Each structure stands twice: as C-alpha cells, then as structure tokens.
Amino acid sequence: MNRPQPVERMVEIIKKLPGVGPKMAERISYHILKMSENEVDRLINSIQKARETIKYCNICYNLSEHDPCLICADATREGDIICVVETPQDLIAVSKAKDYRGFYFVLGGALSPLDAIGPEDIRIDKLIKRLKSGSIKEVIVATDTDSKGEITAVYLAGIIKTLGIKATRLGYGLPVGGDIEYADEVTISRAIAGRTEM
Amino acid sequence: MNRPQPVERMVEIIKKLPGVGPKMAERISYHILKMSENEVDRLINSIQKARETIKYCNICYNLSEHDPCLICADATREGDIICVVETPQDLIAVSKAKDYRGFYFVLGGALSPLDAIGPEDIRIDKLIKRLKSGSIKEVIVATDTDSKGEITAVYLAGIIKTLGIKATRLGYGLPVGGDIEYADEVTISRAIAGRTEM
Numbered sequence: 001m002n003r004p005q006p007v008e009r010m011v012e013i014i015k016k017l018p019g020v021g022p023k024m025a026e027r028i029s030y031h032i033l034k035m036s037e038n039e040v041d042r043l044i045n046s047i048q049k050a051r052e053t054i055k056y057c058n059i060c061y062n063l064s065e066h067d068p069c070l071i072c073a074d075a076t077r078e079g080d081i082i083c084v085v086e087t088p089q090d091l092i093a094v095s096k097a098k099d100y101r102g103f104y105f106v107l108g109g110a111l112s113p114l115d116a117i118g119p120e121d122i123r124i125d126k127l128i129k130r131l132k133s134g135s136i137k138e139v140i141v142a143t144d145t146d147s148k149g150e151i152t153a154v155y156l157a158g159i160i161k162t163l164g165i166k167a168t169r170l171g172y173g174l175p176v177g178g179d180i181e182y183a184d185e186v187t188i189s190r191a192i193a194g195r196t197e198m
Numbered sequence: 199m200n201r202p203q204p205v206e207r208m209v210e211i212i213k214k215l216p217g218v219g220p221k222m223a224e225r226i227s228y229h230i231l232k233m234s235e236n237e238v239d240r241l242i243n244s245i246q247k248a249r250e251t252i253k254y255c256n257i258c259y260n261l262s263e264h265d266p267c268l269i270c271a272d273a274t275r276e277g278d279i280i281c282v283v284e285t286p287q288d289l290i291a292v293s294k295a296k297d298y299r300g301f302y303f304v305l306g307g308a309l310s311p312l313d314a315i316g317p318e319d320i321r322i323d324k325l326i327k328r329l330k331s332g333s334i335k336e337v338i339v340a341t342d343t344d345s346k347g348e349i350t351a352v353y354l355a356g357i358i359k360t361l362g363i364k365a366t367r368l369g370y371g372l373p374v375g376g377d378i379e380y381a382d383e384v385t386i387s388r389a390i391a392g393r394t395e396m
Contacts, residue, residue, distance in 0.1 A: 001293040004263045006248040013244045018225045027216045030287060032245055033252055033261060040249060044242055046211045047230055050204040051238055054231055063231060065202050089228060095199035 007033070059130070061106040061123055063088045071095070071104060078102045080137040084127065084156060086110050086144055094142055102140075105130060110148040111155055119155070127156075131163050138166040145172070205231070257328070259304040259321055261286045269293070269302060276300045278335040282325065282354060284308050284342055292340055300338075303328060308346040309353055317353070325354075329361050336364040343370065 003011065007029055015025035032040065056062070057069035064070065071077070081102030085091045091104050109122040119125075131139070139160045143149035153169055160167035172190035174183055183191075201209065205227055213223035230238065254260070255267035262268065269275070279300030283289050289302050307320045317323075329337070337358045341347035351367055358365040370388035372381055381389075 001269065001290055003290060004252055004261065006244070006251045006263065007261065010244040010248045013241050018229045019222050020226070024217050026287060028218070029248070030261075030285065031216045033248060040245065043211050044245065046204070046208040047238065047242065050208045050227070050231060053204045054202055063202065063205065063228075065204065071199065087228070089224060092199055092201060 060091075060104045061108060061126070062091050062104060076101075080135055081140065082130070082136055082138075083140040083142050085142045086149065086152070090142065090144075100140075102138075107143070107152070110143055110152040112148045113151070122152075124156070124159070128159060128163070131160065131165060136165055138168060141167060141169050258289075258302045259306060259324070260289050260302060274299075278333055279338065280328070280334055280336075281338040281340050283340050284347065284350070288340065288342075298338075300336075305341070305350070308341055308350040310346045311349070320350075322354070322357070326357060326361070329358065329363060334363055336366060339365060339367050 002008065003026075010029045010032070011022070011025045014020060014028050015022055017025075020028070032043075035043075053065050054063050055065075055067055057064050057067050057072055059068045059072040062069045062071065066073065078101050082105050083091075083094055083100060083102060084105045084107060085094060086107050086109060088106055091106055094100060094104070105123075105127050107122045107124070107127070109117060111117060111119065111122065130136075139156070141153045141156050141160075143152045143156075157167040157169075171194055172187065173194050174180065174187065174191045180188070200206065201224075208227045208230070209220070209223045212218060212226050213220055215223075218226070230241075233241075251263050252261050253263075253265055255262050255265050255270055257266045257270040260267045260269065264271070276299050280303050281289075281292055281298060281300060282303045282305060283292060284305050284307060286304055289304055292298060292302070303321075303325050305320045305322070305325065307315060309315060309317065309320065328334075337354070339351045339354050339358075341350045341354075355365040355367075369392055370385070371392050372378065372385060372389045378386070
C-alpha cells in the first residue's frame with residue numbers, strides 16, 4: 001500500500017521547500033492532515049496575505065509592505081553610502097547593527113559559476129544604474145563570506161571602482177562572543193591580519 | 199529593522215510545523231515569497247485537496263480517500279489477525295512488507311505518561327470495541343520500539359490477553375542491510391536473545 005494520491009502530491013510539493021527532505025515532507029503532510037480546520041486556514045491565509053502585501057521596493061529590492069520601503073523613504077539616512085547584500089534576510093541582519101545609517105541594495109543572490117548563475121541572473125545591472133544615478137561615495141559589499149559571496153564581492157568591487165566609487169568589505173575576524181578554540185583557521189588568520197592595537 | 203509583519207506572521211506559523219526551527223521557517227517563508235504565482239497555487243491546492251479528500255477509515259482509522267479504506271474493504275485478507283500501529287505512516291511501512299495479509303488498526307499515537315497522554319487520548323477504547331466485536335485470534339502489536347511505544351505495547355498486551363486473544367510483538371534484532379559496527383548495544387543484546395539456528 002502506498003500513500004493516498006492526494007497525500008502523495010502534498011508530500012511531493014512540500015519536499016521542494018528549502019531544507020525539507022522526503023521524511024520531513026511526510027511528517028509535515030501528516031501533521032497538516034491532523035491540524036484543525038482553523039489551523040489550516042491560518043497557515044494558508046498567512047501565506048496568501050504575505051504574498052499579496054509584500055512586494056519588492058523598486059529602489060533597493062528589499063521585500064516590504066511599502067514601495068519605496070521604509071528605509072529608502074527615510075530622509076534622515078546618509079545618502080552617499082550603500083550597503084550591498086545578497087538577500088532581504090541579510091539586510092535585516094545588517095540593519096540590526098544600529099551603527100549603519102546609510103541605504104541598502106539587495107542583489108537577490110550571488111554569482112556562482114558552478115551553478116551557472118552569472119551577473120545577468122542577479123541585480124547587478126540595477127545596482128550599476130543606481131550607482132550611476134546617485135551621489136554615492138561608498139559601497140559596502142556585505143555579501144556572504146562563502147566562496148560565492150567572495151566571488152561576487154570581487155566582481156562588484158571591480159565595477160564599483162570603475163565608477164569612481166569607494167568599495168569596502170565588512171571586516172573579517174572572530175565573531176563576538178565566540179570561543180577561539182572553535183574558530184576555523186582561516187577566520188583566525190584573517191583576525192590576525194586585521195588585529196588592532198589595544 | 200525587523201521583518202515586515204505579514205512575513206513575521208508566516209514565519210511564526212510555519213515554525214510550528216514538525217521539525218521546522220526558526221531559521222528554517224524563515225528560509226521557507228522567503229522562498230514562498232520568491233515562488234511563482236503558479237507554484238504557490240499548487241502548494242495551497244495540494245494542502246486543500248488533501249484536507250478535503252482524505253478521511254479516517256471508520257474501521258481501522260487509517261487515512262484514506264475511501265471509508266472503509268481499501269485494506270478494510272479487501273475481502274481476500276485474513277480476517278482473524280490485526281496489526282496495531284501508532285500512525286498511518288507506520289501502517290504503510292508494515293504493508294510494504296508483503297508477507298502480512300491481515301487487517302490493521304491505527305492508534306493515533308502512543309501512551310506517554312510524561313506528556314500526560316493516557317489511554318483516553320489514543321484509540322484504545324475503539325480498539326477494544328473492535329476486538330470484542332470480531333473473530334480476532336491474534337493481535338500483532340507493532341508500536342515503535344522507543345520507550346513510549348514499549349509502554350503502549352505492554353499496556354495493550356494486557357488488554358488483549360484479558361480478552362482471550364493472542365498478543366504478539368514484532369521481533370527485535372539487527373536491521374537488514376545494517377552494519378553491526380553501528381548497531382547500538384540494546385539492539386545487539388536483543389538480536390543475541392533472538393538468535394536463530396542456521
């Protein structure tokens with residue numbers, strides 16, 4: 001005996017969500033079958049509501065209920081500095097470090113030659129347009145520190161400098177609150193290179 | 199800056215699905231925001247369709263498009279033997295071992311004193327009713343082999359025997375295709391106790 005066809009279909013579709021394997025998709029599916037009518041409505045409504053109300057900001061491509069988003073509409077921010085991130089989640093993470101008061105730009109991914117993701121697949125053309133139009137003096141490249149993020153950062157730095165704008169990268173080093181014992185050697189090397197006088 | 203409220207709400211609801219932590223709920227939520235209209239429709243439709251068409255079989259409490267389910271409606275099966283499992287997923291697993299040709303009963307969980315799940319929270323009364331009504335000669339207790347499943351099995355065995363019916367439990371031992379090196383000691387002890395002559 002196999003799973004009933006409608007359950008099978010639900011499992012197949014849920015399996016495609018990021019980080020969800022076949023076993024987990026099955027668990028989630030049977031859980032959904034056991035949920036109350038109310039709970040299922042809430043789940044579906046939350047998805048529909050988010051899909052309806054959340055859009056891309058046409059300036060920074062952050063996801064927001066507003067266009068332009070609240071950050072881009074904030075006139076008190078420093079207008080000559082932009083922080084480039086890969087995803088809206090990264091933007092939220094950077095914004096939680098309260099020190100930064102400039103604007104943002106969300107690339108929507110990173111370059112990945114192995115996955116055939118090139119400059120035309122992320123918003124590099126839109127970033128160039130934005131850099132050309134404004135009075136931007138510095139771009140902080142805050143892509144991830146994995147190989148894709150690094151490739152993207154190097155690629156972006158080239159473009160940014162060609163436009164006569166200063167390109168910077170977030171500093172490498174030990175994460176605050178971390179145990180040196182567990183830091184990997186590359187991070188430690190970077191932290192030594194970036195050591196500061198006390 | 200925090201996540202937009204509708205995203206926050208979606209994350210909170212998705213976080214409650216089994217095995218989904220906060221980080222994963224966030225990843226899934228942003229993935230859903232990036233999905234095409236079509237993909238979102240497929241996801242929601244598969245959930246709604248499964249909810250509408252799948253019901254409990256009123257004989258064995260398996261989930262099925264039919265009531266009675268195809269197994270309970272199958273007159274070629276052996277009518278005097280029932281296999282008791284915790285969940286519909288367990289039923290599917292047992293049914294894939296083609297040797298068993300009897301019927302099933304899905305408890306809908308296991309006893310768990312620590313979680314205050316007692317006999318009235320799973321379908322023990324319905325199982326007793328079924329055992330009393332039929333011409334059942336043997337009940338195979340196929341609950342999980344964790345502590346909850348074991349407690350449930352012992353509890354059920356008592357009831358089954360009181361009704362004058364034979365109670366059996368699935369055999370313990372090494373899983374087929376497994377490496378002895380990675381088997382835990384309890385499983386090995388059980389396998390030694392259950393050794394067979396070659």
